[in-house]
Amino acid sequence: MSTSTAVADQPLLSVNNIEVIYNHVILVLKGVSLQVPQxxxxxxxxxxxxxxxxxxxxxxxxLRAERGDITKGHIDYRGERVDQLNPSALVKxxxxxxxxxxxxxxxxxxxxxxxxxxYTRGEGRKAIEQDLEMVYTYFPRLKxxxxxxxxxxxxxxxxxxxxxxxxxxxxxxxxxxxxxxGLAPQLVEEIFDIVHKLNREAKVxxxxxxxxxxxxxxxxxxxxxxxxxxIVMDGEAAKLRENSDVKEFYLGLGAGGRMSxxxxxxxxxxxxxxx
Amino acid sequence: xxxxxxxxxxxxxxxxxxxxxxxxxxxxxxxxxxFNFAQGAMVLFAGLFFVGxxxxxxxxxxxxxxxxxxxxxxAGVIERLVLRHLVNQEGIILFMATIGVSFFLDGFGQTIWGxxxxxxxxxxxxxxxxxxxxxILIQSFDLYAALVAGVLLAILVVFQKTRIGRALRAxxxxxxAAQSVGIPLNVIWVIVWSIAGLVALVAGVxxxxxxxxxxxxxxxxxKALPVLILGGFTSVPGAIVGGLIIGAGEKLAxxxxxxxxxxxxxxWFAYVLALGFLLIRPQGLFGERIIERV
Ligand SMILES: Nc1ncnc2c1ncn2[C@@H]1O[C@H](COP(=O)(O)OP(=O)(O)OP(=O)(O)O)[C@@H](O)[C@H]1O
Ligand SMILES: [Mg+2]
Numbered sequence: 200m201s202t203s204t205a206v207a208d209q210p211l212l213s214v215n216n217i218e219v220i221y222n223h224v225i226l227v228l229k230g231v232s233l234q235v236p237q238x239x240x241x242x243x244x245x246x247x248x249x250x251x252x253x254x255x256x257x258x259x260x261x262l263r264a265e266r267g268d269i270t271k272g273h274i275d276y277r278g279e280r281v282d283q284l285n286p287s288a289l290v291k292x293x294x295x296x297x298x299x300x301x302x303x304x305x306x307x308x309x310x311x312x313x314x315x316x317x318y319t320r321g322e323g324r325k326a327i328e329q330d331l332e333m334v335y336t337y338f339p340r341l342k343x344x345x346x347x348x349x350x351x352x353x354x355x356x357x358x359x360x361x362x363x364x365x366x367x368x369x370x371x372x373x374x375x376x377x378x379x380x381g382l383a384p385q386l387v388e389e390i391f392d393i394v395h396k397l398n399r400e401a402k403v404x405x406x407x408x409x410x411x412x413x414x415x416x417x418x419x420x421x422x423x424x425x426x427x428x429x430i431v432m433d434g435e436a437a438k439l440r441e442n443s444d445v446k447e448f449y450l451g452l453g454a455g456g457r458m459s460x461x462x463x464x465x466x467x468x469x470x471x472x473x474x
Numbered sequence: 475x476x477x478x479x480x481x482x483x484x485x486x487x488x489x490x491x492x493x494x495x496x497x498x499x500x501x502x503x504x505x506x507x508x509f510n511f512a513q514g515a516m517v518l519f520a521g522l523f524f525v526g527x528x529x530x531x532x533x534x535x536x537x538x539x540x541x542x543x544x545x546x547x548x549a550g551v552i553e554r555l556v557l558r559h560l561v562n563q564e565g566i567i568l569f570m571a572t573i574g575v576s577f578f579l580d581g582f583g584q585t586i587w588g589x590x591x592x593x594x595x596x597x598x599x600x601x602x603x604x605x606x607x608x609x610i611l612i613q614s615f616d617l618y619a620a621l622v623a624g625v626l627l628a629i630l631v632v633f634q635k636t637r638i639g640r641a642l643r644a645x646x647x648x649x650x651a652a653q654s655v656g657i658p659l660n661v662i663w664v665i666v667w668s669i670a671g672l673v674a675l676v677a678g679v680x681x682x683x684x685x686x687x688x689x690x691x692x693x694x695x696x697k698a699l700p701v702l703i704l705g706g707f708t709s710v711p712g713a714i715v716g717g718l719i720i721g722a723g724e725k726l727a728x729x730x731x732x733x734x735x736x737x738x739x740x741x742w743f744a745y746v747l748a749l750g751f752l753l754i755r756p757q758g759l760f761g762e763r764i765i766e767r768v
Contacts (some may be wrong), residue, residue, distance in 0.1 A: 215760065250767045259654065260652065261653060261654055264649075264650055264653060285658065286656060287652060287656040287658040289656075290655065291656065294656070295655065295656070296654050297654075298650065298651060302648050302650065302651035302654070303648075303651070304643070304647040304648055304651065305647055305654075306643065306646075307643055307644060307646050307647065309543050310744030311640055311643075314637075314640060315640055315641060315652070315654050315655055315657065317655035318637065318640075318641055318655060318656055318657050319655075319657075319687075340718075350649045364655060365655070368655060368656060376660045396588065427677070
């Protein structure tokens, strides 16, 4: 029997030394461990192909649909093993992923998209309508666009729709995959502001995968850096920002500015194409 | 002119049933990307069970319920034994699987219930109705069939707006995203295959009452194929309008063009119409707007 203090100290999510293999042969994660405390915002950083998305999908168990498998290690959520649960069961437990590239339902209106997020909730209309209003107060722009087909809205609006849709499931924890992708800097800022607000007001914990290291480390409490399927560094966000390697490789602030983040990215992408 | 109207109305009423069966195809295709060749065999299968129950002396309503239960059970079995294992396979492989299911249903239904033509009478009136002072004559049976199919179509269209209906459309749009918000794919598949089964039941009862329950019903149900070519494989309004066009088109053709060929063109005219259409507009009348924007 654990005491109540032990439960309070226990991380909300803990990933323990997991290994992930795609198609039975491609080893992508080679022993990744990380933790997200209750109420925290944790950043998962790394270049293209480092394994960020794979890590998040391993947690939400969307991996199976991609023919990926966790072959070693385990994942605990609220102290309970969850790596055998399907995505639907995880959403019911309050753990939901917002996928990279937003993935809105193009032929559904913005409001219908939001409502699909409430699918797993057995509650009546009233409660769901209240939450719809709650989402609209966080994202006033969605209220204006509520009747538009999501496929015809802008990238920023789609990202908001995707986050709002996840909120409709009443999550305790959101796995947010590259919210900044393809958005103008100002919009990225706006999205991260809302993430921060949701964290403080709605008490949602976040694990955010990002290539935009600078932005992510400004909003997160803690960060992990992933390279080639391994965690190579972790620490408090403020400390990571001061670290010289992080500065050089991920923040593009290296001495003499030889190596910008963009170079790293192109290099990785080339490597991936050639592979 | 009155005669033309008479033929047109008769054709449209027959077309509503095509629309309904085509909608069964569209729902499955959208939700699972499977082109369900077995839809035709499902119509016969449902018809055989229904007439079988009736012949055992089970009351009409109970027979309907029992057959509906059989079709839902069938949906569950197909998901469990076939779809679940082929989920990530290519469309053509799934299509082949449905051909297998089709022949199985065709044969299995007849194994249980025999293969002779079975008369079916569910008490729908068959006397003709006269309109416009007797200038236009329509069959009341066709009218009832069209009404039943029309009501079912309307229910299905309204259903699209419900929680489950929204989930179906979400799965059709992006099944990974649907999974990510907690919509369970296998439940959705069982639901769409059940709907297709119920559509098959209605078509089986209606066509069975008109022609007798017999294997020829399968090819009648496959008239939904030209309807789909016309209407587009992913469009609900397309299935509805396409069914009406095929229904009216083949009746008019039979009457006005048929004599040139010495009659009997009703069986293949729909396919020719669809082929011609395919050359002009391959995406169908209402081929779903493809939204490409990232
Ligand atoms: N379905 C899959 N099958 C096989 N290999 C895959 C699959 N998905 C990803 N990979 C490989 O796994 C590695 C990690 O990919 P992942 O998408 O997790 O990286 P990422 O850090 O999210 O990258 P990005 O920043 O580009 O999104 C890459 O080398 C990729 O090619
Ligand atoms: Mg990624």
